[in-house]
Amino acid sequence: MRIAEFIHDNDYPKLTNLDYWLKDNLNYETKKIVIDEHTRFSEIKDFDLIVLHGGIQHLWDKEQDPWLYKEIEYIKWALNNNKAVIGFCLGSQIIAEALGEMVYKAHKEEIGWFRVQLRAEAEEHILLKDLGQNFISFMCHSDHYDLPENCSSLAFTETAKNQIFVSNKFPTIGFQFHPEYTLKNIKVLLETFNDKDCFGEEYRLRKVNIIEQTKAFSSTYGLFKKLMDNSLKWFFK
Structure with a gap:
């Protein structure tokens, strides 16, 4: 299987849980593609799976990064041509817009570690195994975004109602959270924050609190592996 990874930030982590997963699955080929104003999407077609990584961009302000228009159109084309697509954070928002919804500023930010609740009606879904x-x-x-047409929401948090969603028409999954981040990725990210970035709203914690939370975890790879393995079983069942 050939995987294309779409990278949206120049300082995006060089190694994520996807890289470690690929080391355990040597029959997959991957290529990292930096998406910007120079990207020629017409040349990106020989892949079976596209992974949309996160980014600092806002889809409600695409004029700041107008190449987002072309990326969304490309994802529409990919889905209509039965290409499988997985999106993390910004990636899930790109999928939502490709499927017809609009991304908007959430009423509360989520920065830190949060518990994701699975919807009772979705507990038997293969993705949640x-x-x-x-x-x-x-x-x-x-x-965040509202649920696109012909999609199912599988999981939520109090402030984000579509933490995991799947299309019932196309092979695509959106994850609003970051299972692909390793603990090292998270620690490096937190180093870039000042306390003002992490404090001030109900669903945000002080930087020191998030750092303490992070120390409680030995790895994030187990969750990512389950989600990735389950995703591929669902795509190619």
Whole structure:
């Protein structure tokens, strides 16, 4: 299988849980593609799976990064041509817009570690196998979206109602959180924050609190592996 990774930030982590997963699955080929104003999407077509990584961009302000218009159109094309697409954070928002919804500023930001609740009606979905009724993952976002048409919401938090959603028409999954981040990725990210970035709203904690939360985790790879393995089983069942 050939995987294309779309990278949206120049300082995006060089190694994520996806890289470690690929080391355990040597029959997959991957290529990292930096998406910007120079990207020629017409040349990106020989892949079976596209992974949309996160980014600092806001889809409600695409004029700041107008190449987002072309990326969304490309994802529409990919889905209509039966390409599988997974999105993390910004990536999930790109999928939502490709499926017809609009991304907006969330009423509360989620920065830190949050418990994701699985919807009772979705507990038997193959994507959620072995996850239990809930799990904790790292989040860093201030935007969200409504559920696109012909999609199902599988999981939520109090402030973000579509933490995991799947299309019932196309092979695509959106994860609003960051299971792909390693603990090292998270620690490096937190080093860039000042305390003002992490404090001030109900769903945000002080930087020192998030650092303490992070120390409680030995790895984030187990959750990512379950989600990635389950995603591929669902795509190619």
